[in-house]
Amino acid sequence: MEIIEKKIGSVSVVALGGRLDAYISGDVEQKLNALFDAGEVCLVVSLERLDYISSSGLRVLLASLKKVRKREGDIKLACMKPHIKEVFDIAGFSQLFSIYDFEDVAVQAFGRK
Amino acid sequence: MTIEGHKFKLGIESSLENLSVINTFVFEVMKQAKIDAAVVPKVLMAVDEACTNIVQYAYPEGKGFIRLACWLDHDDFVISIEDEGTPFNPCSVPSPELDTNLDDRKVGGLGIYFMRKFMDEISYKYDLKTGNQLTMRKRVGADDRRGE
Numbered sequence: 001m002e003i004i005e006k007k008i009g010s011v012s013v014v015a016l017g018g019r020l021d022a023y024i025s026g027d028v029e030q031k032l033n034a035l036f037d038a039g040e041v042c043l044v045v046s047l048e049r050l051d052y053i054s055s056s057g058l059r060v061l062l063a064s065l066k067k068v069r070k071r072e073g074d075i076k077l078a079c080m081k082p083h084i085k086e087v088f089d090i091a092g093f094s095q096l097f098s099i100y101d102f103e104d105v106a107v108q109a110f111g112r113k
Numbered sequence: 114m115t116i117e118g119h120k121f122k123l124g125i126e127s128s129l130e131n132l133s134v135i136n137t138f139v140f141e142v143m144k145q146a147k148i149d150a151a152v153v154p155k156v157l158m159a160v161d162e163a164c165t166n167i168v169q170y171a172y173p174e175g176k177g178f179i180r181l182a183c184w185l186d187h188d189d190f191v192i193s194i195e196d197e198g199t200p201f202n203p204c205s206v207p208s209p210e211l212d213t214n215l216d217d218r219k220v221g222g223l224g225i226y227f228m229r230k231f232m233d234e235i236s237y238k239y240d241l242k243t244g245n246q247l248t249m250r251k252r253v254g255a256d257d258r259r260g261e
Binding site: 065090 | 129161168216
């Protein structure tokens with residue numbers, strides 16, 4: 001599993017790669033919580049290199065979304081592979097998250113809100 | 114090479130770390146069985162969710178053992194997963210409420226929902242000798258198998 005962070009303007013971009021299963025989801029949750037604690041509530045999570053997400057990974061993203069929305073922020077998702085998008089659709093998560101095809105479009109969407 | 118009639122088995126310590134090992138094992142068997150690439154991620158997710166439940170709920174205090182077997186049975190790819198932990202029937206868990214707004218959306222129950230959604234048949238039995246025994250079947254008939 002790889003977690004890469006960068007900052008574009010006021011938006012934090014977190015790129016997740018590899019397998020996001022129950023073994024890794026705790027690490028991802030910690031990483032996201034650390035960003036929230038530092039006041040970062042405008043996040044783009046880029047999933048271009050993500051091969052797998054289990055319900056544990058979905059749970060972490062949902063819990064994080066609830067946290068940032070309470071603080072007027074958002075988590076926008078970008079660059080999902082089709083089989084990952086299918087998992088989001090089945091879980092009913094595609095209607096909860098804003099999902100973009102490209103990372104830069106997701107980042108720019110924060111400026112337009 | 115044909116895998117018809119052959120059972121592939123894996124016995125492994127129950128830990129979250131081993132989920133990726135289980136994934137690789139089932140992936141390799143499906144590759145040998147020439148299962149349609151579109152079906153593979155669905156079966157892998159169902160197996161991962163089932164084994165995650167075992168690690169987290171069947172053996173909550175720590176180490177136990179998980180026994181997997183997979184084989185082709187006519188048009189079905191079959192996976193049997195056994196553990197000797199706390200009796201737990203995933204078939205008894207109700208489906209989560211998916212059509213709610215963010216505030217009301219609960220986070221539990223999704224794993225078993227995916228197992229049901231991605232597999233064609235799930236059955237459970239428990240006896241003192243074997244423990245929990247979960248069997249999942251996925252139809253991979255001639256149309257779903259690559260090659261000849």
